[in-house]
Amino acid sequence: MSNMQQYVNAFMEAFGVEESAVATLKYQDVEAWDSVGHMQMISILEDVFDIMMDIDDIIDFGSFEKGKEVLAKYGVSV
Amino acid sequence: MIDYDKIFDEIKPFDLPRKQKEEFLTDTLLKLTNHHYQNCPEYRKILDALAFGQKNKTYSDIPFLPVRIFKEFNMKSVAQENVVKLMTSSGTTGQAVSRINVDRVTSVNQSKVMAKIVSSFISSARVPMIVIDTDSVLKNRNMFSARGGAILGFTMFGKDKLFALDENMQLKEDELFRFLDKHRGSEILLFGFTFMIWSHFCNELKKRGLKLNLGGSVLIHGGGWKKLADSAVTRQEFKDTLKEYCGIEKVHDYYGMVEQASSIYMECDYGHLHASSYSDIIIRRSSDFSVAGVGEAGIIQAVSISPLSYPGHSILTEDKGVMLGEDDCPCGRKGKYFEILGRVAAAEVRGCSDTYENKRAN
Numbered sequence: 001m002s003n004m005q006q007y008v009n010a011f012m013e014a015f016g017v018e019e020s021a022v023a024t025l026k027y028q029d030v031e032a033w034d035s036v037g038h039m040q041m042i043s044i045l046e047d048v049f050d051i052m053m054d055i056d057d058i059i060d061f062g063s064f065e066k067g068k069e070v071l072a073k074y075g076v077s078v
Numbered sequence: 079m080i081d082y083d084k085i086f087d088e089i090k091p092f093d094l095p096r097k098q099k100e101e102f103l104t105d106t107l108l109k110l111t112n113h114h115y116q117n118c119p120e121y122r123k124i125l126d127a128l129a130f131g132q133k134n135k136t137y138s139d140i141p142f143l144p145v146r147i148f149k150e151f152n153m154k155s156v157a158q159e160n161v162v163k164l165m166t167s168s169g170t171t172g173q174a175v176s177r178i179n180v181d182r183v184t185s186v187n188q189s190k191v192m193a194k195i196v197s198s199f200i201s202s203a204r205v206p207m208i209v210i211d212t213d214s215v216l217k218n219r220n221m222f223s224a225r226g227g228a229i230l231g232f233t234m235f236g237k238d239k240l241f242a243l244d245e246n247m248q249l250k251e252d253e254l255f256r257f258l259d260k261h262r263g264s265e266i267l268l269f270g271f272t273f274m275i276w277s278h279f280c281n282e283l284k285k286r287g288l289k290l291n292l293g294g295s296v297l298i299h300g301g302g303w304k305k306l307a308d309s310a311v312t313r314q315e316f317k318d319t320l321k322e323y324c325g326i327e328k329v330h331d332y333y334g335m336v337e338q339a340s341s342i343y344m345e346c347d348y349g350h351l352h353a354s355s356y357s358d359i360i361i362r363r364s365s366d367f368s369v370a371g372v373g374e375a376g377i378i379q380a381v382s383i384s385p386l387s388y389p390g391h392s393i394l395t396e397d398k399g400v401m402l403g404e405d406d407c408p409c410g411r412k413g414k415y416f417e418i419l420g421r422v423a424a425a426e427v428r429g430c431s432d433t434y435e436n437k438r439a440n
Binding site for chain 2: 027028034035036039046052053054055056058059062
Protein backbone atom coordinates (compact mmCIF):
# COMPACT_ATOMS: atom_id res chain seq x y z
CA MET A 1 0.00 0.00 0.00
CA SER A 2 1.34 3.45 -0.90
CA ASN A 3 2.24 5.96 1.79
CA MET A 4 -0.57 8.18 0.55
CA GLN A 5 -3.12 5.40 0.89
CA GLN A 6 -1.94 4.63 4.41
CA TYR A 7 -2.09 8.34 5.26
CA VAL A 8 -5.66 8.59 3.94
CA ASN A 9 -6.64 5.42 5.77
CA ALA A 10 -5.38 6.83 9.06
CA PHE A 11 -7.73 9.80 8.71
CA MET A 12 -10.65 7.57 7.75
CA GLU A 13 -9.99 5.29 10.69
CA ALA A 14 -9.42 8.02 13.29
CA PHE A 15 -12.29 10.29 12.29
CA GLY A 16 -14.75 7.93 10.60
CA VAL A 17 -14.91 10.03 7.41
CA GLU A 18 -15.29 9.04 3.74
CA GLU A 19 -12.20 8.96 1.57
CA SER A 20 -13.59 11.85 -0.51
CA ALA A 21 -13.74 14.15 2.54
CA VAL A 22 -10.18 13.59 3.70
CA ALA A 23 -8.18 15.91 1.44
CA THR A 24 -9.67 19.18 2.72
CA LEU A 25 -10.06 18.14 6.35
CA LYS A 26 -8.87 20.49 9.13
CA TYR A 27 -8.69 20.19 12.92
CA GLN A 28 -12.19 20.54 14.43
CA ASP A 29 -13.93 20.34 11.01
CA VAL A 30 -15.68 17.17 12.11
CA GLU A 31 -16.69 16.27 15.62
CA ALA A 32 -14.34 13.32 15.75
CA TRP A 33 -11.27 15.47 15.03
CA ASP A 34 -11.16 16.97 18.49
CA SER A 35 -8.22 16.72 20.84
CA VAL A 36 -8.93 13.07 21.67
CA GLY A 37 -9.28 12.16 17.98
CA HIS A 38 -6.15 14.13 17.23
CA MET A 39 -3.99 11.98 19.48
CA GLN A 40 -5.61 8.81 18.09
CA MET A 41 -4.73 9.90 14.56
CA ILE A 42 -1.16 10.76 15.59
CA SER A 43 -0.83 7.40 17.27
CA ILE A 44 -2.01 5.55 14.13
CA LEU A 45 0.42 7.49 11.92
CA GLU A 46 3.29 6.85 14.29
CA ASP A 47 2.59 3.12 14.20
CA VAL A 48 2.07 2.93 10.44
CA PHE A 49 5.20 4.91 9.54
CA ASP A 50 7.24 3.85 12.57
CA ILE A 51 8.13 7.39 13.61
CA MET A 52 7.88 9.46 16.79
CA MET A 53 6.81 13.04 16.34
CA ASP A 54 7.87 15.98 18.52
CA ILE A 55 5.19 17.70 20.54
CA ASP A 56 5.47 20.90 18.48
CA ASP A 57 4.79 18.91 15.31
CA ILE A 58 1.80 17.19 16.90
CA ILE A 59 0.36 20.59 17.77
CA ASP A 60 1.10 22.00 14.30
CA PHE A 61 -0.54 19.01 12.58
CA GLY A 62 -3.70 21.06 11.95
CA SER A 63 -4.92 19.70 8.63
CA PHE A 64 -4.54 16.92 6.08
CA GLU A 65 -2.38 19.26 3.97
CA LYS A 66 -0.25 20.50 6.88
CA GLY A 67 0.28 16.92 7.97
CA LYS A 68 2.11 16.12 4.74
CA GLU A 69 4.72 18.79 5.58
CA VAL A 70 5.05 17.44 9.10
CA LEU A 71 5.55 13.86 7.91
CA ALA A 72 8.17 15.03 5.39
CA LYS A 73 10.27 16.18 8.36
CA TYR A 74 10.40 12.54 9.44
CA GLY A 75 11.38 11.29 6.01
CA VAL A 76 7.88 10.11 5.12
CA SER A 77 6.68 11.45 1.78
CA VAL A 78 3.01 11.04 1.01
CA MET B 79 -3.36 41.55 16.85
CA ILE B 80 -1.32 39.14 18.90
CA ASP B 81 1.24 37.13 16.98
CA TYR B 82 1.06 33.91 18.97
CA ASP B 83 3.32 31.99 16.56
CA LYS B 84 6.07 34.53 17.11
CA ILE B 85 5.59 34.43 20.88
CA PHE B 86 5.91 30.64 21.04
CA ASP B 87 8.88 30.66 18.67
CA GLU B 88 10.80 33.33 20.56
CA ILE B 89 9.86 33.16 24.22
CA LYS B 90 11.06 30.26 26.29
CA PRO B 91 9.01 29.20 29.30
CA PHE B 92 11.39 30.05 32.14
CA ASP B 93 13.97 32.47 30.72
CA LEU B 94 12.46 35.95 31.07
CA PRO B 95 13.83 38.12 33.89
CA ARG B 96 11.41 40.42 35.69
CA LYS B 97 11.69 43.55 33.57
CA GLN B 98 11.40 41.76 30.23
CA LYS B 99 8.54 39.63 31.47
CA GLU B 100 6.70 42.71 32.67
CA GLU B 101 7.09 44.38 29.26
CA PHE B 102 5.98 41.25 27.43
CA LEU B 103 2.95 40.59 29.63
CA THR B 104 1.90 44.24 29.69
CA ASP B 105 1.98 44.45 25.90
CA THR B 106 0.20 41.14 25.31
CA LEU B 107 -2.37 41.37 28.09
CA LEU B 108 -3.36 44.96 27.25
CA LYS B 109 -3.95 43.82 23.66
CA LEU B 110 -6.09 40.99 24.98
CA THR B 111 -8.01 43.39 27.24
CA ASN B 112 -8.78 45.53 24.20
CA HIS B 113 -9.79 42.47 22.16
CA HIS B 114 -12.22 41.26 24.81
CA TYR B 115 -13.55 44.79 25.31
CA GLN B 116 -14.36 44.97 21.60
CA ASN B 117 -15.81 41.48 21.31
CA CYS B 118 -17.44 40.49 24.59
CA PRO B 119 -20.44 42.66 25.58
CA GLU B 120 -20.42 41.60 29.23
CA TYR B 121 -16.71 42.34 29.53
CA ARG B 122 -17.18 45.76 27.97
CA LYS B 123 -19.85 46.63 30.54
CA ILE B 124 -17.53 45.66 33.37
CA LEU B 125 -14.63 47.72 32.05
CA ASP B 126 -16.88 50.69 31.35
CA ALA B 127 -18.26 50.49 34.88
CA LEU B 128 -14.71 50.49 36.22
CA ALA B 129 -13.77 53.31 33.81
CA PHE B 130 -10.65 51.39 32.88
CA GLY B 131 -8.35 53.23 30.48
CA GLN B 132 -5.28 51.58 28.99
CA LYS B 133 -2.88 54.53 29.11
CA ASN B 134 0.29 54.12 31.16
CA LYS B 135 -0.87 50.87 32.63
CA THR B 136 1.02 47.69 33.38
CA TYR B 137 -0.50 44.23 33.41
CA SER B 138 -1.12 44.34 37.14
CA ASP B 139 -3.51 47.27 36.59
CA ILE B 140 -5.80 45.24 34.32
CA PRO B 141 -9.08 44.50 36.11
CA PHE B 142 -9.49 40.92 37.29
CA LEU B 143 -12.75 39.03 36.98
CA PRO B 144 -13.71 36.80 39.92
CA VAL B 145 -13.81 33.17 38.70
CA ARG B 146 -17.44 32.86 39.80
CA ILE B 147 -18.48 35.16 36.95
CA PHE B 148 -17.92 32.27 34.51
CA LYS B 149 -20.65 30.37 36.31
CA GLU B 150 -23.17 33.16 36.06
CA PHE B 151 -22.48 34.36 32.54
CA ASN B 152 -21.66 32.45 29.38
CA MET B 153 -18.99 34.85 28.20
CA LYS B 154 -17.21 34.66 24.88
CA SER B 155 -15.28 36.97 22.57
CA VAL B 156 -15.87 34.96 19.39
CA ALA B 157 -18.97 33.97 17.44
CA GLN B 158 -20.68 30.83 18.72
CA GLU B 159 -19.83 28.91 15.53
CA ASN B 160 -16.13 29.33 16.29
CA VAL B 161 -16.41 27.70 19.70
CA VAL B 162 -14.96 24.22 19.28
CA LYS B 163 -14.85 23.12 22.88
CA LEU B 164 -16.74 23.92 26.04
CA MET B 165 -14.71 23.28 29.15
CA THR B 166 -16.35 23.06 32.54
CA SER B 167 -14.95 23.32 36.03
CA SER B 168 -14.93 20.44 38.41
CA GLY B 169 -17.38 20.93 41.20
CA THR B 170 -19.04 18.87 43.83
CA THR B 171 -22.63 17.75 43.30
CA GLY B 172 -25.06 20.64 43.30
CA GLN B 173 -22.48 23.33 42.57
CA ALA B 174 -22.83 25.48 39.49
CA VAL B 175 -19.96 24.94 37.04
CA SER B 176 -17.87 27.44 35.12
CA ARG B 177 -18.30 27.32 31.37
CA ILE B 178 -15.28 28.22 29.29
CA ASN B 179 -15.72 28.73 25.53
CA VAL B 180 -12.63 27.67 23.60
CA ASP B 181 -11.99 28.38 19.91
CA ARG B 182 -9.27 26.92 17.67
CA VAL B 183 -6.68 29.60 18.43
CA THR B 184 -7.18 29.35 22.18
CA SER B 185 -7.05 25.57 21.99
CA VAL B 186 -3.73 25.64 20.14
CA ASN B 187 -2.40 28.25 22.60
CA GLN B 188 -3.31 25.96 25.46
CA SER B 189 -1.49 23.01 23.90
CA LYS B 190 1.61 25.06 23.15
CA VAL B 191 1.82 26.63 26.60
CA MET B 192 1.42 23.21 28.19
CA ALA B 193 4.04 21.64 25.92
CA LYS B 194 6.59 24.36 26.70
CA ILE B 195 6.05 24.24 30.46
CA VAL B 196 6.03 20.48 30.94
CA SER B 197 8.99 19.92 28.60
CA SER B 198 11.06 21.82 31.12
CA PHE B 199 10.43 19.03 33.66
CA ILE B 200 10.85 15.82 31.67
CA SER B 201 14.07 14.80 30.01
CA SER B 202 12.99 13.96 26.48
CA ALA B 203 10.21 15.07 24.21
CA ARG B 204 7.86 12.12 24.49
CA VAL B 205 7.95 9.16 26.80
CA PRO B 206 5.79 6.17 27.74
CA MET B 207 3.03 7.40 30.02
CA ILE B 208 0.87 5.98 32.78
CA VAL B 209 -2.30 7.90 33.60
CA ILE B 210 -3.44 7.05 37.11
CA ASP B 211 -7.11 7.41 36.29
CA THR B 212 -9.77 5.74 34.19
CA ASP B 213 -10.21 6.48 30.49
CA SER B 214 -13.95 6.76 31.08
CA VAL B 215 -13.46 10.42 32.12
CA LEU B 216 -12.72 11.14 28.44
CA LYS B 217 -15.96 9.59 27.20
CA ASN B 218 -18.04 12.74 26.75
CA ARG B 219 -15.86 14.41 24.20
CA ASN B 220 -17.89 17.56 23.56
CA MET B 221 -17.98 18.71 27.11
CA PHE B 222 -14.77 18.16 28.91
CA SER B 223 -14.66 18.38 32.60
CA ALA B 224 -11.53 20.00 33.96
CA ARG B 225 -10.40 16.50 34.94
CA GLY B 226 -10.70 15.10 31.42
CA GLY B 227 -9.15 18.21 29.94
CA ALA B 228 -6.11 18.02 32.17
CA ILE B 229 -5.57 14.33 31.38
CA LEU B 230 -5.88 15.05 27.70
CA GLY B 231 -3.43 17.93 27.89
CA PHE B 232 -0.83 15.68 29.42
CA THR B 233 -1.36 12.77 27.03
CA MET B 234 0.47 14.75 24.33
CA PHE B 235 3.64 13.72 26.13
CA GLY B 236 2.85 10.03 26.05
CA LYS B 237 4.23 7.94 23.22
CA ASP B 238 2.48 4.82 24.43
CA LYS B 239 0.03 5.23 27.24
CA LEU B 240 -1.81 3.20 29.81
CA PHE B 241 -4.77 4.20 31.94
CA ALA B 242 -3.92 2.34 35.12
CA LEU B 243 -7.43 2.27 36.62
CA ASP B 244 -10.60 0.66 35.30
CA GLU B 245 -14.01 2.38 35.30
CA ASN B 246 -14.51 1.35 38.93
CA MET B 247 -11.20 2.98 39.84
CA GLN B 248 -9.59 -0.42 40.48
CA LEU B 249 -5.90 -0.83 39.72
CA LYS B 250 -5.32 -2.80 36.51
CA GLU B 251 -2.43 -4.75 37.99
CA ASP B 252 -1.76 -7.17 35.11
CA GLU B 253 -1.82 -4.49 32.45
CA LEU B 254 0.38 -2.30 34.56
CA PHE B 255 3.04 -4.99 34.88
CA ARG B 256 2.89 -5.76 31.14
CA PHE B 257 3.37 -2.06 30.38
CA LEU B 258 6.34 -1.82 32.76
CA ASP B 259 7.91 -4.92 31.18
CA LYS B 260 7.53 -3.47 27.73
CA HIS B 261 9.20 -0.19 28.72
CA ARG B 262 11.80 -1.53 31.12
CA GLY B 263 14.68 0.95 31.46
CA SER B 264 12.83 3.91 29.92
CA GLU B 265 11.89 7.08 31.75
CA ILE B 266 8.14 6.89 32.25
CA LEU B 267 5.83 9.84 32.85
CA LEU B 268 3.08 9.24 35.38
CA PHE B 269 0.19 11.65 35.66
CA GLY B 270 -2.85 11.84 37.88
CA PHE B 271 -4.75 13.77 40.49
CA THR B 272 -3.32 13.91 43.95
CA PHE B 273 -6.18 12.25 45.76
CA MET B 274 -6.72 9.51 43.16
CA ILE B 275 -3.01 8.70 43.16
CA TRP B 276 -3.03 8.37 46.90
CA SER B 277 -6.22 6.40 47.37
CA HIS B 278 -6.28 4.20 44.25
CA PHE B 279 -2.58 3.75 43.54
CA CYS B 280 -0.40 4.25 46.63
CA ASN B 281 -2.87 2.63 48.99
CA GLU B 282 -3.50 -0.25 46.58
CA LEU B 283 0.21 -0.94 46.18
CA LYS B 284 0.54 -1.00 49.95
CA LYS B 285 -2.49 -3.21 50.43
CA ARG B 286 -1.42 -5.67 47.74
CA GLY B 287 2.22 -5.54 48.83
CA LEU B 288 3.38 -4.57 45.35
CA LYS B 289 6.59 -2.74 44.58
CA LEU B 290 7.17 -1.23 41.15
CA ASN B 291 10.45 -0.41 39.51
CA LEU B 292 9.95 3.14 38.26
CA GLY B 293 13.36 4.56 39.18
CA GLY B 294 14.23 7.52 36.97
CA SER B 295 10.58 8.20 36.18
CA VAL B 296 8.65 11.41 36.76
CA LEU B 297 5.26 11.78 38.42
CA ILE B 298 3.19 14.92 37.86
CA HIS B 299 0.09 15.44 39.96
CA GLY B 300 -2.39 18.22 40.65
CA GLY B 301 -5.94 19.01 41.60
CA GLY B 302 -5.61 20.07 45.20
CA TRP B 303 -4.47 18.82 48.59
CA LYS B 304 -7.53 19.46 50.66
CA LYS B 305 -8.88 15.92 50.58
CA LEU B 306 -5.51 14.48 51.53
CA ALA B 307 -4.99 17.05 54.25
CA ASP B 308 -8.38 15.95 55.62
CA SER B 309 -7.02 12.39 55.82
CA ALA B 310 -3.86 13.78 57.45
CA VAL B 311 -1.54 12.81 54.61
CA THR B 312 1.37 15.23 54.29
CA ARG B 313 3.30 16.14 51.16
CA GLN B 314 6.31 14.40 52.58
CA GLU B 315 4.39 11.19 53.23
CA PHE B 316 3.00 11.31 49.69
CA LYS B 317 6.49 11.64 48.22
CA ASP B 318 8.01 9.09 50.59
CA THR B 319 5.38 6.51 49.66
CA LEU B 320 5.98 6.98 45.93
CA LYS B 321 9.68 6.55 46.52
CA GLU B 322 9.32 3.48 48.70
CA TYR B 323 6.79 1.62 46.54
CA CYS B 324 7.77 2.82 43.04
CA GLY B 325 11.28 4.21 43.33
CA ILE B 326 10.04 7.55 41.95
CA GLU B 327 12.10 10.46 43.18
CA LYS B 328 10.91 13.15 40.81
CA VAL B 329 7.44 14.15 41.97
CA HIS B 330 6.01 17.47 40.78
CA ASP B 331 2.78 18.98 42.03
CA TYR B 332 1.13 21.60 39.87
CA TYR B 333 -1.42 24.35 40.38
CA GLY B 334 -3.89 25.28 37.68
CA MET B 335 -7.48 26.19 36.97
CA VAL B 336 -9.94 25.53 34.15
CA GLU B 337 -10.41 29.27 33.51
CA GLN B 338 -6.77 29.37 32.39
CA ALA B 339 -6.37 25.74 31.43
CA SER B 340 -2.83 24.63 30.60
CA SER B 341 -1.20 27.76 32.04
CA ILE B 342 -0.09 25.58 34.89
CA TYR B 343 2.34 26.32 37.70
CA MET B 344 4.72 23.41 38.21
CA GLU B 345 6.58 22.54 41.38
CA CYS B 346 10.37 22.46 40.96
CA ASP B 347 12.86 20.24 42.79
CA TYR B 348 12.94 22.77 45.61
CA GLY B 349 9.19 22.51 46.23
CA HIS B 350 8.33 25.90 44.72
CA LEU B 351 5.49 26.50 42.25
CA HIS B 352 6.75 28.46 39.23
CA ALA B 353 5.01 30.93 36.92
CA SER B 354 6.09 30.52 33.29
CA SER B 355 6.67 33.38 30.84
CA TYR B 356 3.13 32.97 29.48
CA SER B 357 1.28 33.54 32.70
CA ASP B 358 1.74 35.08 36.11
CA ILE B 359 0.49 35.19 39.66
CA ILE B 360 -0.19 38.38 41.57
CA ILE B 361 -0.93 38.08 45.29
CA ARG B 362 -3.57 40.59 46.46
CA ARG B 363 -4.24 41.75 50.01
CA SER B 364 -7.74 40.74 51.04
CA SER B 365 -8.31 44.06 52.80
CA ASP B 366 -8.06 46.33 49.75
CA PHE B 367 -6.84 44.14 46.85
CA SER B 368 -3.54 46.00 46.63
CA VAL B 369 -0.49 43.96 45.59
CA ALA B 370 1.09 42.07 48.50
CA GLY B 371 4.82 41.80 48.99
CA VAL B 372 7.06 38.73 49.09
CA GLY B 373 6.23 36.62 52.14
CA GLU B 374 2.83 38.21 52.63
CA ALA B 375 -0.26 35.99 52.27
CA GLY B 376 -3.15 37.06 50.07
CA ILE B 377 -5.63 36.08 47.37
CA ILE B 378 -4.23 34.78 44.10
CA GLN B 379 -4.87 36.68 40.87
CA ALA B 380 -3.83 34.78 37.75
CA VAL B 381 -3.08 36.20 34.31
CA SER B 382 -2.46 34.25 31.11
CA ILE B 383 -1.86 35.12 27.47
CA SER B 384 -3.84 32.09 26.17
CA PRO B 385 -7.51 33.06 26.45
CA LEU B 386 -8.56 34.70 23.16
CA SER B 387 -12.09 33.33 22.89
CA TYR B 388 -13.30 34.31 26.38
CA PRO B 389 -12.29 37.16 28.72
CA GLY B 390 -10.29 35.01 31.14
CA HIS B 391 -6.85 36.53 30.74
CA SER B 392 -7.00 38.18 34.20
CA ILE B 393 -8.96 36.47 36.94
CA LEU B 394 -9.21 36.46 40.70
CA THR B 395 -9.13 32.93 42.07
CA GLU B 396 -10.57 31.81 45.39
CA ASP B 397 -7.21 30.49 46.53
CA LYS B 398 -4.80 31.97 49.03
CA GLY B 399 -1.09 32.02 48.39
CA VAL B 400 2.19 33.64 49.26
CA MET B 401 4.95 34.86 46.94
CA LEU B 402 8.29 33.31 47.88
CA GLY B 403 10.53 35.18 45.46
CA GLU B 404 11.26 36.13 41.86
CA ASP B 405 14.04 35.19 39.41
CA ASP B 406 16.19 33.68 42.17
CA CYS B 407 14.94 30.15 42.83
CA PRO B 408 17.90 27.77 43.24
CA CYS B 409 16.42 25.59 40.45
CA GLY B 410 17.49 28.30 37.98
CA ARG B 411 14.07 29.14 36.52
CA LYS B 412 13.26 32.82 36.10
CA GLY B 413 9.95 34.30 37.16
CA LYS B 414 7.92 34.32 40.34
CA TYR B 415 7.67 31.33 42.61
CA PHE B 416 5.06 30.86 45.27
CA GLU B 417 3.17 28.55 47.56
CA ILE B 418 -0.55 27.78 47.88
CA LEU B 419 -2.05 28.24 51.33
CA GLY B 420 -5.57 26.94 50.73
CA ARG B 421 -8.98 28.29 49.85
CA VAL B 422 -10.36 31.65 50.92
CA ALA B 423 -13.02 31.34 53.59
CA ALA B 424 -16.52 30.56 52.31
CA ALA B 425 -15.21 29.60 48.87
CA GLU B 426 -16.67 26.56 47.17
CA VAL B 427 -14.74 23.33 47.13
CA ARG B 428 -13.21 22.77 43.71
CA GLY B 429 -10.17 21.17 42.12
CA CYS B 430 -10.11 17.90 40.19
CA SER B 431 -8.78 16.03 43.17
CA ASP B 432 -10.76 17.76 45.88
CA THR B 433 -14.19 17.40 44.29
CA TYR B 434 -13.76 13.71 43.60
CA GLU B 435 -16.35 11.75 45.49
CA ASN B 436 -15.46 8.22 46.36
CA LYS B 437 -18.67 6.41 45.55
CA ARG B 438 -17.22 3.00 46.24
CA ALA B 439 -16.63 3.86 49.85
CA ASN B 440 -20.36 4.05 50.50
